Amino acid sequence: MYKFSGLDKDTGHQARGKKGVLLMNLGTPDEPTTPSVRRYLAEFLSDPRVVEIPRLVWLTILHGIILRTRPAKSAALYKEIWTENGSPLMDISKRQQAKLQAQLDEQGIDAKVYLAMRYGNPSTASTLQQMHKEGVDEITVLPLYPQYAGPTSGTVFDAIARELMKWRFVPSINFINTYHDNQDYIDALAESIEQDFAMHGKPKKLVMSYHGMPKRNHLLGDPYYCFCAKTTRLVVEKLGLTEDDYVMTFQSRFGKAEWLGPYTDATIEQLGNTGVDDIAVICPAFSADCLETLEEIKGENREVFEEAGGKQFRYIEALNDHPSHIKMMLGLVEPYLK
Template sequence: MYKFSGLDKKTGHQPRGKKGVLLMNLGTPDEATTPSVRRYLAEFLSDPRVVEIPRLVWLVILHGIILRVRPAKSAALYKEIWTDGGSPLMDISKKQQAKLQQQLSDDGINSNVYLAMRYGNPSTASTLQAMHKDGVDDITVLPLYPQYAAPTTGTVFDAIARELMKWRFVPSLHFINTYHDNDDYITALAESIEKDFAVNGKPKKLVMSFHGMPERNLQLGDPYYCFCAKTTRLVTEKLGLSNDDYVMTFQSRFGKAKWLGPYTDATIESLAKDGIDDIAVICPAFSADCLETLEEIQGENREVFEEAGGKSFRYIAALNDDDAHIKMMAGLVKPYL
């Protein structure tokens, strides 16, 4: 059980009352090595919200097959995109944290911004404990998943709840569960696309590729697909695009189950074969570039497109630490600070 510490010498009570912001993203291995990737994948893929098949069956598959084969392959891919600041996701997340801290300060708000990863480091538990030691007992949680889904945003709540169940004094919590239709988010996405079009010209097709989810999730009531569709509609309306100008797709599927479609790789291959040889791809579900955007989209899917006859393929970067993105984050958390 987590214990209180740092009592005030005069009163015998710990100084409290501070407000803080907790940014959370999925996570990343600590290093681009097979052992580090194996530890990360073991934690990630053991989450029952991430893989919803009978527990015993899945654990046998996970530890008997996947964790014996996949870590080495993933480590090789991570090495291709690794930076001096670690993985791109971690490097960008730290920049987001620092810039949001500065933005709040510029807006006259005296609240510290903390960063945690759902899987890997810095862990949810250790970050919450650090916030407590700093005297924070009013926490605004911003999971950096624009479109709510149970395996992403939902599991952030799970991790926070599991840690706080051990605490004697539970802090006030403000949990921002989605911002798929937030005006500032939609505007930031649209502006990033407009900037690309201004430099490179309007492509024959804009592909808006969201992270995939099993179709069963939608059937069980998960709103993720609907939120992705609304984000797509709002962005394309702001850009004044017609239905023929864009397509919404889903990437990063694995396993034999049916996932949300249409699939990104199959779609861009079909586009190329149909003579649509100039496309731009953006991934609105990712708040920071990572393996799924930099390697899967810029690498694997580019090859699929070009091998099918495509000529011009470009990836429009995630919003990352762009000023408009940071101001959007500040707008989301400020009402609670």
């Protein structure tokens, strides 16, 4: 019989068995410059889940037209929202990471919180490799997209799977794919709206603006629209609003295809034109403020509303690192860590 001999007693496995939480968000350019934005957009818009157009056709359009013109325009917009701490999305995400870690420590839960971006830095692959080096064998992944969609949470799964396919030892994975109807999430949204109403008064219309998606995705089975509708219904019920008090819309459409509607900018313009001159806008699909909320909603859509005759426009900020948001994150990951 073959006998093992001379086997190194310290294989490194003794130091493993740790648990980690991986927070993931979309990403951001490293700098508000044209080259940095071009790199970011090239990675983002090359994802086949993000743009479902025949590959060769789309890559020709992307590299032949879009990446030649859009990066400079987007860089100018990023400069408008950039802070002394850098990208708002990155700054907020780091605060979320730190505060969730503090909550785990306070609860006596032995787990480390990591942060990665689906596009840009810190990359999914490099963060997973760091977790592996630090002995993490059980990973709880929390994509910070409340409503599951293929181009968001789905592509997070893709990126993780692509990296783990290269590993000899695959860790245990807990993947939280959606939390659109999580009670703590609904309560946090309702609380932020109530605080705004208490401070500024109830507006004539609450606009709940979600990130857009091509209508084709919905028809092919993506549940995103239904999840957005359920989030809206639960928040409205929590606040006791009537159908006349709010409207659900979709923003950030791209290209010429039909997207989920009604469109946020067109709705806001119509409200202004019809005498609804006092509105508040909240973006429940965004866990952290970013270009789409700070520039598109707080900037562009405010101008659309005012030019249409609107007088009072206010944006209710994302949940960001608010204590109720961190509490929700803790509630989502805690069952996998004890």
